[in-house]
Amino acid sequence: MVADASLSALRERLLQKQRELLNLDETSSDAAKTVELDQSRVGRLSRMDALQGQAMSLELRRRRQAELQRISKALRRMDAGAYGFCESCGLAIAVKRLEFDPAVDLCIDCASDLERGTPG
Numbered sequence: 641m642v643a644d645a646s647l648s649a650l651r652e653r654l655l656q657k658q659r660e661l662l663n664l665d666e667t668s669s670d671a672a673k674t675v676e677l678d679q680s681r682v683g684r685l686s687r688m689d690a691l692q693g694q695a696m697s698l699e700l701r702r703r704r705q706a707e708l709q710r711i712s713k714a715l716r717r718m719d720a721g722a723y724g725f726c727e728s729c730g731l732a733i734a735v736k737r738l739e740f741d742p743a744v745d746l747c748i749d750c751a752s753d754l755e756r757g758t759p760g
């Protein structure tokens with residue numbers, strides 16, 4: 641079980657990270673718009689570059705959205721009093737692991753099972 645003091649520190653970190661990601665998302669949608677506008681007047685090669693850059697920024701954006709989802713899930717678990725317990729086996733997640741990544745939702749055992757591709 642996570643102590644109240646560390647819990648509020650972890651919540652603060654999650655909220656901070658959430659703000660950062662939301663800010664980045666706004667900045668990068670502006671960048672994506674600029675690329676679209678430029679395409680009308682650039683040649684085929686730079687158009688390819690532009691498209692590649694756009695695909696990359698879309699991929700980064702997709703990752704940010706996934707991260708945002710993890711964060712809001714973690715915040716919801718905090719509200720429900722279920723924070724710090726493994727989503728898969730229900731056991732307490734090590735506080736050190738939570739401090740390393742406050743949005744983590746699996747204990748070390750389940751996470752390494754997942755990485756090995758053996759569920760359970």
Ligand SMILES: [Zn+2]
Binds near residue numbers: 726729731750
């Ligand atoms: Zn587990």
